Amino acid sequence: MTSTYEGRRIDQPHLVLVEGEDDVSFFQELIAFLQLPGFQVWDTKGKYGFRADLSAVAKDPHFHILDSLGIARDNDDDPAGTERSIRGALADAGLSLPSGPLASSPGTPTIVYTTLPRPGITGEIEDLCLEAVADSPELTCVHAYFACLSQQGVPSPHDLSKAKVQTFLASKADLTSRPGQAARKGYWSWSSPAFDQLARFARLLADPSAQGNPGDK
Amino acid sequence: MYLSFSVSNFRGIHSLSISHLSDLNLVVGKNNVGKTALLEALFVHSGGGNPSLALAVQGFRATELGRIELGLASTPPWESLFADLDMTHPIIFESEERENRFRVTQIQPVLDADLSKLYARLQKPADPQTQSWPRPALPPSVLTLISEEPRRSRQSAQKPRRRAQSYLILDEQGPRVFPFPATPPFQTFFVSDTAHATINEDSELYGRLARGKTEHLLLDSLRKIEPHLKDVREVSSGGQPMLMADIGLDRLIPLSVMGGGILRLSRLLIRIANAENGVVLVDEIDNGFHHSALPSLWRVVSQSATRSNVQIIATTHSLECIKAAHQVFLEQFDTTFELHRIDRRNGKLVCTSYDTEILGAAIDSELEVR
Numbered sequence: 058m059t060s061t062y063e064g065r066r067i068d069q070p071h072l073v074l075v076e077g078e079d080d081v082s083f084f085q086e087l088i089a090f091l092q093l094p095g096f097q098v099w100d101t102k103g104k105y106g107f108r109a110d111l112s113a114v115a116k117d118p119h120f121h122i123l124d125s126l127g128i129a130r131d132n133d134d135d136p137a138g139t140e141r142s143i144r145g146a147l148a149d150a151g152l153s154l155p156s157g158p159l160a161s162s163p164g165t166p167t168i169v170y171t172t173l174p175r176p177g178i179t180g181e182i183e184d185l186c187l188e189a190v191a192d193s194p195e196l197t198c199v200h201a202y203f204a205c206l207s208q209q210g211v212p213s214p215h216d217l218s219k220a221k222v223q224t225f226l227a228s229k230a231d232l233t234s235r236p237g238q239a240a241r242k243g244y245w246s247w248s249s250p251a252f253d254q255l256a257r258f259a260r261l262l263a264d265p266s267a268q269g270n271p272g273d274k
Numbered sequence: 275m276y277l278s279f280s281v282s283n284f285r286g287i288h289s290l291s292i293s294h295l296s297d298l299n300l301v302v303g304k305n306n307v308g309k310t311a312l313l314e315a316l317f318v319h320s321g322g323g324n325p326s327l328a329l330a331v332q333g334f335r336a337t338e339l340g341r342i343e344l345g346l347a348s349t350p351p352w353e354s355l356f357a358d359l360d361m362t363h364p365i366i367f368e369s370e371e372r373e374n375r376f377r378v379t380q381i382q383p384v385l386d387a388d389l390s391k392l393y394a395r396l397q398k399p400a401d402p403q404t405q406s407w408p409r410p411a412l413p414p415s416v417l418t419l420i421s422e423e424p425r426r427s428r429q430s431a432q433k434p435r436r437r438a439q440s441y442l443i444l445d446e447q448g449p450r451v452f453p454f455p456a457t458p459p460f461q462t463f464f465v466s467d468t469a470h471a472t473i474n475e476d477s478e479l480y481g482r483l484a485r486g487k488t489e490h491l492l493l494d495s496l497r498k499i500e501p502h503l504k505d506v507r508e509v510s511s512g513g514q515p516m517l518m519a520d521i522g523l524d525r526l527i528p529l530s531v532m533g534g535g536i537l538r539l540s541r542l543l544i545r546i547a548n549a550e551n552g553v554v555l556v557d558e559i560d561n562g563f564h565h566s567a568l569p570s571l572w573r574v575v576s577q578s579a580t581r582s583n584v585q586i587i588a589t590t591h592s593l594e595c596i597k598a599a600h601q602v603f604l605e606q607f608d609t610t611f612e613l614h615r616i617d618r619r620n621g622k623l624v625c626t627s628y629d630t631e632i633l634g635a636a637i638d639s640e641l642e643v644r
Contacts, residue, residue: 112635114639118617
């Protein structure tokens with residue numbers, strides 16, 4: 058008994074693993090902006106399923122065609138823990154370890170990882186988005202809105218950055234609430250310095266010989 | 275039971291190692307990567323020092339049995355056991371087993387120069403004056419199987435070991451083994467994809483269960499797949515023993531009439547029950563089963579294997595079969611399960627193994643695992 062398999066298949070030389078479907082859209086748009094060919098972006102099940110997901114990818118029958126594998130994850134409130142988790146998962150999967158974030162590992166595929174908003178900094182992808190639109194009039198209003206709520210004694214949302222991004226996006230004609238969907242609609246300016254480190258991450262994957270030093274901005 | 279196994283120069287396998295062998299193992303991979311050959315290699319190696327098993331596995335591939343035509347065939351019947359049909363390189367099997375045992379088996383043809391010595395051991399001299407031995411009129415074909423005395427650790431591999439050597443001889447007197455091989459380390463059965471000539475063996479093995487009053491366990495398992503089954507009996511028909519099924523009609527019907535799936539499952543479960551503390555090798559385990567029956571198949575196979583402490587190593591091409599196995603073994607904490615995929619990369623065979631957690635991640639992510 059056999060069946061036709063129509064699942065995911067590695068068919069490009071560069072693969073980026075991110076957290077969740079919306080992050081897939083976000084990184085696909087960034088890579089398209091950078092005009093880097095040969096990329097696939099896949100989601101993983103976030104921090105709790107990441108180790109098994111990475112091992113499953115490393116065991117894929119087409120994994121050997123990869124030139125590079127990238128990993129991008131949110132730091133949330135534990136940057137050191139996130140990096141430990143990535144390095145532990147790489148070791149469990151039998152993959153080579155880069156010397157640190159935004160560094161290429163030796164061998165093939167080369168491995169590059171980064172954490173968001175930046176290595177060692179608490180936060181998430183939304184913090185980069187807010188940084189990219191920091192000078193916009195909409196964000197001035199968003200900050201004022203949350204300041205007003207605070208003055209009125211309304212408790213802050215658990216994830217203030219996410220709430221601010223959603224409020225910022227609520228100002229757009231074509232409504233959306235997630236950073237990746239917003240990227241699809243062109244709401245983020247990829248030329249903003251806020252995205253420089255992510256751009257370097259993608260370029261390192263496209264050309265591992267363009268080695269950088271960990272922590273470079 | 276095996277923990278790891280490696281094969282050299284056998285069938286299409288120049289070199290292959292498989293590790294992390296669990297209680298239940300599913301071997302997958304594209305056509306012609308050596309899945310069935312791996313099972314055959316395990317079967318021959320399991321027999322300890324019995325070289326006739328090398329010929330038996332030719333029989334599993336039904337078409338090859340007819341090639342044994344002594345004196346007429348230009349090549350010995352075991353030529354296709356050797357990679358690239360090159361008999362100058364020995365077949366080597368190595369295993370690490372749960373009983374803290376490491377074993378090596380080597381198979382090679384006996385060269386003409388060594389045949390005289392062998393026949394000297396086989397027969398007394400025909401002429402005591404000249405000390406000459408009657409050589410067969412037709413050139414014999416002789417295969418030898420050398421099994422090293424099992425070791426207790428990998429480290430002791432460097433030290434010379436005592437070796438037991440046994441011969442499979444094909445000459446005018448027909449096929450025979452000399453000397454009588456040692457008892458195998460554990461019982462092993464091979465359930466082939468091609469259902470051939472096992473009716474007698476089925477009945478004999480079922481008879482063993484009946485004599486031990488354990489046949490009801492088999493019946494309980496079969497009913498989980500075929501609820502209409504009331505009983506299975508061994509009945510002689512035309513001088514041949516065969517297994518008959520009671521499905522509530524006024525007469526018994528041959529078990530085979532109930533369909534390929536139930537017949538195959540019966541054969542499999544009978545062998546598991548008879549292989550206590552041993553190994554059962556199953557080629558294309560899902561063959562004959564509708565995909566909706568596969569979880570039930572795995573449950574009964576798992577329960578039977580656990581009850582008899584039997585290791586299962588099976589092959590499949592079916593994603594449904596893999597998913598069903600994963601679903602069942604997620605629920606069973608007392609049984610370990612591993613998927614092993616064989617790939618051909620740059621002309622070499624490599625094996626990738628998945629435990630239940632990583633297989634689950636791959637299935638959830640819709641990654642290819644076969």
